[in-house]
Amino acid sequence: MLANIKVIAFDADDTLWVNEPYYRETEYKFAELLSEYISEKECIDKLFKVEMQNLKLYGYGAKGFVLSMIETAFQISDYKISGKSIEQIINFGKELNNKIIDILPGVKDLLSKLKNTDYKIITATKGDLLDQERKLKKSGLAPFFHHIEVMSNKKEDDYLKLLKRCDVKPENFLMIGNSLMSDILPVLKIGSNAVFVPFHTTWIHEEADENEFVKYDNYYKIKNPAEILNIINLSKK
Amino acid sequence: MLANIKVIAFDADDTLWVNEPYYRETEYKFAELLSEYISEKECIDKLFKVEMQNLKLYGYGAKGFVLSMIETAFQISDYKISGKSIEQIINFGKELNNKIIDILPGVKDLLSKLKNTDYKIITATKGDLLDQERKLKKSGLAPFFHHIEVMSNKKEDDYLKLLKRCDVKPENFLMIGNSLMSDILPVLKIGSNAVFVPFHTTWIHEEADENEFVKYDNYYKIKNPAEILNIINLSKK
Numbered sequence: 001m002l003a004n005i006k007v008i009a010f011d012a013d014d015t016l017w018v019n020e021p022y023y024r025e026t027e028y029k030f031a032e033l034l035s036e037y038i039s040e041k042e043c044i045d046k047l048f049k050v051e052m053q054n055l056k057l058y059g060y061g062a063k064g065f066v067l068s069m070i071e072t073a074f075q076i077s078d079y080k081i082s083g084k085s086i087e088q089i090i091n092f093g094k095e096l097n098n099k100i101i102d103i104l105p106g107v108k109d110l111l112s113k114l115k116n117t118d119y120k121i122i123t124a125t126k127g128d129l130l131d132q133e134r135k136l137k138k139s140g141l142a143p144f145f146h147h148i149e150v151m152s153n154k155k156e157d158d159y160l161k162l163l164k165r166c167d168v169k170p171e172n173f174l175m176i177g178n179s180l181m182s183d184i185l186p187v188l189k190i191g192s193n194a195v196f197v198p199f200h201t202t203w204i205h206e207e208a209d210e211n212e213f214v215k216y217d218n219y220y221k222i223k224n225p226a227e228i229l230n231i232i233n234l235s236k237k
Numbered sequence: 238m239l240a241n242i243k244v245i246a247f248d249a250d251d252t253l254w255v256n257e258p259y260y261r262e263t264e265y266k267f268a269e270l271l272s273e274y275i276s277e278k279e280c281i282d283k284l285f286k287v288e289m290q291n292l293k294l295y296g297y298g299a300k301g302f303v304l305s306m307i308e309t310a311f312q313i314s315d316y317k318i319s320g321k322s323i324e325q326i327i328n329f330g331k332e333l334n335n336k337i338i339d340i341l342p343g344v345k346d347l348l349s350k351l352k353n354t355d356y357k358i359i360t361a362t363k364g365d366l367l368d369q370e371r372k373l374k375k376s377g378l379a380p381f382f383h384h385i386e387v388m389s390n391k392k393e394d395d396y397l398k399l400l401k402r403c404d405v406k407p408e409n410f411l412m413i414g415n416s417l418m419s420d421i422l423p424v425l426k427i428g429s430n431a432v433f434v435p436f437h438t439t440w441i442h443e444e445a446d447e448n449e450f451v452k453y454d455n456y457y458k459i460k461n462p463a464e465i466l467n468i469i470n471l472s473k474k
Contacts, residue, residue, distance in 0.1 A: 067303065086323060128296075129296070
């Protein structure tokens with residue numbers, strides 16, 4: 001049981017709601033658009049490469065994803081892809097931003113139990129600021145959170161900045177998320193606490209070896225959100 | 238003289254450093270690219286219209302600007318614009334993000350004077366999270382700020398959220414910026430204090446009538462950043 005937790009941060013995409021499958025689905029639609037030039041697998045591999053090259057410049061989110069798809073389409077088609085197809089790629093991005101928000105099982109119940117406690121509950125997410133604020137609003141979960149922290153990245157430094165903004169010490173901070181690379185490892189490394197809730201689809205860029213984590217005392221792995229109530233104490237208020 | 242200020246927030250673009258002229262410059266390059274189809278003025282007008290249509294979806298920043306330019310180029314050329322030209326538009330966006338940061342006169346001197354006071358000094362800016370963090374880092378001004386607040390918009394509600402995150406009351410908050418619409422009016426409306434520092438180039442979307450503001454007691458207008466020291470008290474520490 002964890003004592004002295006003051007701030008609990010939830011990752012958003014694929015922790016609170018479904019996200020990654022929509023990106024995977026878009027990749028298949030993108031590959032379909034280029035199927036006269038290249039196989040599906042090669043197309044998706046090339047896109048991933050361009051995304052990684054642009055990551056520092058564009059960061060995470062739908063707009064950067066669209067710009068990388070357009071760039072990849074020119075590479076693959078040698079600039080022969082039609083204007084209408086480019087427009088379709090732009091529309092893929094708009095569709096991503098208009099998706100229904102599918103809240104994951106157990107999330108709402110857990111959040112409502114956390115609401116009347118002394119914990120400050122926030123959401124800490126990578127991605128595009130506007131996209132993430134929009135998703136939180138559309139999800140109807142906004143009232144459960146003190147505020148949303150959109151981070152340009154989730155490395156140790158980024159978490160230290162977050163702790164500074166929230167005025168909380170590492171040992172009083174708990175992060176909950178589905179990405180070992182982004183939500184768990186950097187958080188453990190700065191001496192905070194982390195709960196891993198796996199999701200069925202993980203972007204290759206976020207994959208990690210779980211064995212690296214078990215050595216940390218303040219690492220927890222659960223199957224569904226409700227199990228967090230076995231880790232923290234709810235009787236504060 | 239303003240008493241009881243605890244948090245001083247600086248807008249970033251065109252308050253701390255030059256930004257808008259680079260966007261205007263890009264618009265002219267964009268119009269040049271489409272000059273076989275349309276006049277410069279009409280091209281820029283059409284782009285503005287598309288940007289306004291996409292604003293809710295894309296928000297502020299270079300990536301959304303690029304996506305709107307591509308969409309406008311298809312409209313204007315009836316999808317005839319070449320792949321190479323679209324690629325050039327994508328590169329305009331990359332160039333925007335690689336610009337030298339030109340700090341405005343007086344800013345560094347003011348910030349260094351504010352550094353050893355009890356004020357919490359932050360930067361509160363619209364735009365793309367990653368772009369703005371990158372600019373702050375490149376500017377070398379980051380050490381002067383407690384943290385950066387990137388806001389998806391700068392309306393009254395957004396400022397109320399910012400005050401909540403910073404745990405500060407409206408009367409203890411001072412905003413400094415170059416946009417009457419974004420930095421001044423919403424701040425005055427929530428009962429906070431605002432200092433207007435005009436910049437020579439203002440995006441049409443940010444223009445406002447100054448006469449609306451003089452009725453507010455907590456509204457100040459200055460010509461250069463150093464004059465802020467006539468408004469706030471520096472002898473706190």
